Amino acid sequence: MKAVGIVAEYNPFHNGHAYQLAKAKQITNADTTVVVMSGNFVQRGLPAVFDKWQRAELALIGGADVVYELPFAFAVQPAHLFARGAVNVLVAAGVTSIAFGAEHAQLDFLALAKIARQKLSENAAFKNDYTQTYATVFNDVLADVTGQRLSQPNDLLGFAYAMALLDLGYADKVDLVPIQRKGADYHQTGITDTRIASATALRELMSQEKPASDFTDYVSKPAAELLAGGEQSKSWSEAWYPFLQYQVLTTPIYQLEQIYQLTNGLAYRLKEQMTRYTQADYQTFMTMFKSKRYTWARLQRTLLYTLLNISHDEMMQAMQRPYLRVLGATKQGRFFIKKNRDQVQLPVINHVTHEMVTDILQLDYRAGKLYELMAKQPLQQAMDTGRIPVFYE
Amino acid sequence: MKAVGIVAEYNPFHNGHAYQLAKAKQITNADTTVVVMSGNFVQRGLPAVFDKWQRAELALIGGADVVYELPFAFAVQPAHLFARGAVNVLVAAGVTSIAFGAEHAQLDFLALAKIARQKLSENAAFKNDYTQTYATVFNDVLADVTGQRLSQPNDLLGFAYAMALLDLGYADKVDLVPIQRKGADYHQTGITDTRIASATALRELMSQEKPASDFTDYVSKPAAELLAGGEQSKSWSEAWYPFLQYQVLTTPIYQLEQIYQLTNGLAYRLKEQMTRYTQADYQTFMTMFKSKRYTWARLQRTLLYTLLNISHDEMMQAMQRPYLRVLGATKQGRFFIKKNRDQVQLPVINHVTHEMVTDILQLDYRAGKLYELMAKQPLQQAMDTGRIPVFYE
Known part of the structure; x- marks a missing residue:
C-alpha cells in the first residue's frame, strides 16, 4: 500500500481541498489519502466553523480515506510546531509521502530547509529559539539562494513541513510533494474561480447566511447544506470574549503567569489592559493589546490558552505525548489502518476512556x-467521550 | 457620643430597615447609627440587586449615619462567620451597642450564647467545628433552657451576634439590643403590611418590572425610582451560570480542589455532575448537585467562591485581615468617624490604592x-478604584 499524507484545517472543506486530495493521489500514485486535521480550534486560535467530527465527515465525502485529529498542543501553535506535530502524526500513521499546496511548487523545499538548518546551526542566536518565525528564516534563506523574498502562507507551511521532516529524522523515509495551488488564495475573500472558493470566502458567505444553493458550486452537496446553517460555534468577539474577560479579571496575576505563553510581562499587561478597558469589545481590546512584538495570531492563540486555562507545564507535557486519534475513515482507510497497526509507534485512540480525559487527552478534552x-445549538453528542470514528463507505 | 451598630444587607433598603434604624436609636439613646453592610454579594452567595454604593446611599437616605462594607471574606459565609466579621467591624468602628431585629425580642440572647459556649466547651466534638450550624446549637440550647425550639432567621442571627461578642471578648463592652420585628418576615413574598414589605417581596416586584408608584409605599422615593428599573445585576441562573460552567469545565480538578470549601470530594462531584449535565440550567443542575449533607445556601456560596476563583489560602488570609471600608456617611457620621479615628484598631480604607487590589482588598476587588x-448596564464607575465614600447631608 502507498499512502499520501495531507495536513489540513478544512475550515470548511471545499472543492479546492477535494482537488488537492485527488491531485496528491495522482502525483504520488498512492492508493490511500491520510489527512491530519486540526480539531475544534484552528491554528490562528479561533474555534472552527464546525466541530471536528462534522469536518472529518465532509473530508471523507470529499476524498480523504483516513482523518486523524491533530492534537490541540500542536494544532494551536505557530507554523513550526504545527508542522512538526502534523508531520509526526502522518509519518507515525504510515504515509510514504506528504503532499501540500504551494504558491510556488517548483521550489525544492527540502533543499531550502537543509540550507536553513545549516544557517541555524551556524548562528548560536537562532539555536532552539522558537520565537524566531519561520517566515523570517525562510525568507533569509530564499534571499540567499534565489535572490527573491516570498511570504505566501502555503509556501511557508511547506518549508515548515520540510524542516519538521529533517528535525524528526524522516527526510529520507518520506517524500515531500508540493502541488501547485489552483484558484483562490487563503486570504482572498471574494469568489473568483467558478468551482473553487477559499475557506475565508466561504466563511464570509456563511456569515451572510446564504442559502445552500449559493454554496453548491464550491462544496459538496452535504457540505452546502451544512454551510447554509451558518457557523456551529458562536463568534469569538460576541460570545467568547466575555468569558475571557471573566477569566482574566477573576484570576490572580500569579496564576495567569502560569498560562502558556503569558510570559515576559504579558500576563500583567493582559490583566492591566483588560481591567482598564472592561467596557471595550474584542476588536477594540485587541487593538489596545496588540504591540509590535507579537503578531495578532500569536496573541489570539495566547488568549485561547488563557480561556482554556492551559498552563505552561500542561502544554509541555502534551507536546511530549503525541498520539493518533482517528476521527473517521473510509473502507480503504480502515484497511490502511489495519495493515499498519503493528508498525505504529504512537498510542492510537479510537475510543476515549475516563482515564484519558484527565491524562493524555486532557487538552483536547477541555477544548x-x-x-x-459555546455551540450555538446544544450539540447532539459530546466531543470526545462516547464517540467512535465516523465511517464512510 | 453614643453610637448604635446594625448589621445589614439592605437588598434593597426599605421602610422596615428605616423603622429599625429609628427604633435602635430611640431604644439605645444613641446619636449615631453605624451600619455594616454586605458588599456586592449577599450572604446566600448571590449578587445584590444593586451595587454597594447605591445600597449605601439608600441607607444614608433612610437614617444610617455611617455605612461600612462587610468584607467579602465575612459577608459570603455561614451565619457564625458573617456575624463575627460584622461585630468586629462595628466594635472596631466604636459603637457602644448593637441592635438587631428578632422574631422573639424578649429572649436574652447573650445568656443563651453563654450557655451554648459552655456546652460547646464541654463537648470536644463541637470544638472548633465550623461545620456545625448555629441553628442546631441554638436550638439545642433553647430546648434545654426554655423547652421550645425556634428556627427563625433573625433570632438565629441575634444568637450569632451574641456568640461573636463572647468570642471576640466584647460582651462587657457592647450592649446587644434585640428589637421586636414588625411586619413582614424575611421569607414572606406577598405584601401584607401597608408600609412594610420584605426585601424578598420587593425583589419579586422588581422582577415583575413594576413602576415606581408600586414601590413608594414601602421604600423612599429615590429607592422607588431605582427599584422600578429592575435589578442591576443579571440573574444568577440566566447570566452567571454559563460562566460557572465555563470555569468548572476548563479548570483541572487539582486546581478546583484549591477552591475554598470545595473539599471532601465536592470538587470532583461538581466537575463530574456539571460535565454530565452540560445542557441543564442552573436550577436543574442544583437539584442534581444538592445532597443532604449541604444546605442550598452553602452550595450556592461554594459556587460563588468557584466563580470568583477564591482559594482556601486566600480566604484564610482575608479572614485574618479585617478592615474598615467606609462606603458612605452623613454629616453626623463624618463627625463620628473623625472623633473615633485615634481609637480605631483596624486599617481604615477610604480610598483604594493600586497596592490594595492585589493585597488586603483582593477578594472584594475581584468580586x-x-x-x-455582570451588570446589566455598563456601570458608570468601577466598584473600588477611583471611588470615594458617598456623603449625604
Whole structure:
C-alpha cells in the first residue's frame, strides 16, 4: 500500500481541498489519502466553523480515506510546531509521502530547509529559539539562494513541513510533494474561480447566511447544506470574549503567569489592559493589546490558552505525548489502518476512556468541552467521550 | 457620643430597615447609627440587586449615619462567620451597642450564647467545628433552657451576634439590643403590611418590572425610582451560570480542589455532575448537585467562591485581615468617624490604592470586578478604584 499524507484545517472543506486530495493521489500514485486535521480550534486560535467530527465527515465525502485529529498542543501553535506535530502524526500513521499546496511548487523545499538548518546551526542566536518565525528564516534563506523574498502562507507551511521532516529524522523515509495551488488564495475573500472558493470566502458567505444553493458550486452537496446553517460555534468577539474577560479579571496575576505563553510581562499587561478597558469589545481590546512584538495570531492563540486555562507545564507535557486519534475513515482507510497497526509507534485512540480525559487527552478534552459549551445549538453528542470514528463507505 | 451598630444587607433598603434604624436609636439613646453592610454579594452567595454604593446611599437616605462594607471574606459565609466579621467591624468602628431585629425580642440572647459556649466547651466534638450550624446549637440550647425550639432567621442571627461578642471578648463592652420585628418576615413574598414589605417581596416586584408608584409605599422615593428599573445585576441562573460552567469545565480538578470549601470530594462531584449535565440550567443542575449533607445556601456560596476563583489560602488570609471600608456617611457620621479615628484598631480604607487590589482588598476587588462585568448596564464607575465614600447631608 502507498499512502499520501495531507495536513489540513478544512475550515470548511471545499472543492479546492477535494482537488488537492485527488491531485496528491495522482502525483504520488498512492492508493490511500491520510489527512491530519486540526480539531475544534484552528491554528490562528479561533474555534472552527464546525466541530471536528462534522469536518472529518465532509473530508471523507470529499476524498480523504483516513482523518486523524491533530492534537490541540500542536494544532494551536505557530507554523513550526504545527508542522512538526502534523508531520509526526502522518509519518507515525504510515504515509510514504506528504503532499501540500504551494504558491510556488517548483521550489525544492527540502533543499531550502537543509540550507536553513545549516544557517541555524551556524548562528548560536537562532539555536532552539522558537520565537524566531519561520517566515523570517525562510525568507533569509530564499534571499540567499534565489535572490527573491516570498511570504505566501502555503509556501511557508511547506518549508515548515520540510524542516519538521529533517528535525524528526524522516527526510529520507518520506517524500515531500508540493502541488501547485489552483484558484483562490487563503486570504482572498471574494469568489473568483467558478468551482473553487477559499475557506475565508466561504466563511464570509456563511456569515451572510446564504442559502445552500449559493454554496453548491464550491462544496459538496452535504457540505452546502451544512454551510447554509451558518457557523456551529458562536463568534469569538460576541460570545467568547466575555468569558475571557471573566477569566482574566477573576484570576490572580500569579496564576495567569502560569498560562502558556503569558510570559515576559504579558500576563500583567493582559490583566492591566483588560481591567482598564472592561467596557471595550474584542476588536477594540485587541487593538489596545496588540504591540509590535507579537503578531495578532500569536496573541489570539495566547488568549485561547488563557480561556482554556492551559498552563505552561500542561502544554509541555502534551507536546511530549503525541498520539493518533482517528476521527473517521473510509473502507480503504480502515484497511490502511489495519495493515499498519503493528508498525505504529504512537498510542492510537479510537475510543476515549475516563482515564484519558484527565491524562493524555486532557487538552483536547477541555477544548472540546469549551466548544460544546459555546455551540450555538446544544450539540447532539459530546466531543470526545462516547464517540467512535465516523465511517464512510 | 453614643453610637448604635446594625448589621445589614439592605437588598434593597426599605421602610422596615428605616423603622429599625429609628427604633435602635430611640431604644439605645444613641446619636449615631453605624451600619455594616454586605458588599456586592449577599450572604446566600448571590449578587445584590444593586451595587454597594447605591445600597449605601439608600441607607444614608433612610437614617444610617455611617455605612461600612462587610468584607467579602465575612459577608459570603455561614451565619457564625458573617456575624463575627460584622461585630468586629462595628466594635472596631466604636459603637457602644448593637441592635438587631428578632422574631422573639424578649429572649436574652447573650445568656443563651453563654450557655451554648459552655456546652460547646464541654463537648470536644463541637470544638472548633465550623461545620456545625448555629441553628442546631441554638436550638439545642433553647430546648434545654426554655423547652421550645425556634428556627427563625433573625433570632438565629441575634444568637450569632451574641456568640461573636463572647468570642471576640466584647460582651462587657457592647450592649446587644434585640428589637421586636414588625411586619413582614424575611421569607414572606406577598405584601401584607401597608408600609412594610420584605426585601424578598420587593425583589419579586422588581422582577415583575413594576413602576415606581408600586414601590413608594414601602421604600423612599429615590429607592422607588431605582427599584422600578429592575435589578442591576443579571440573574444568577440566566447570566452567571454559563460562566460557572465555563470555569468548572476548563479548570483541572487539582486546581478546583484549591477552591475554598470545595473539599471532601465536592470538587470532583461538581466537575463530574456539571460535565454530565452540560445542557441543564442552573436550577436543574442544583437539584442534581444538592445532597443532604449541604444546605442550598452553602452550595450556592461554594459556587460563588468557584466563580470568583477564591482559594482556601486566600480566604484564610482575608479572614485574618479585617478592615474598615467606609462606603458612605452623613454629616453626623463624618463627625463620628473623625472623633473615633485615634481609637480605631483596624486599617481604615477610604480610598483604594493600586497596592490594595492585589493585597488586603483582593477578594472584594475581584468580586467588584465580576459585578461590573455582570451588570446589566455598563456601570458608570468601577466598584473600588477611583471611588470615594458617598456623603449625604
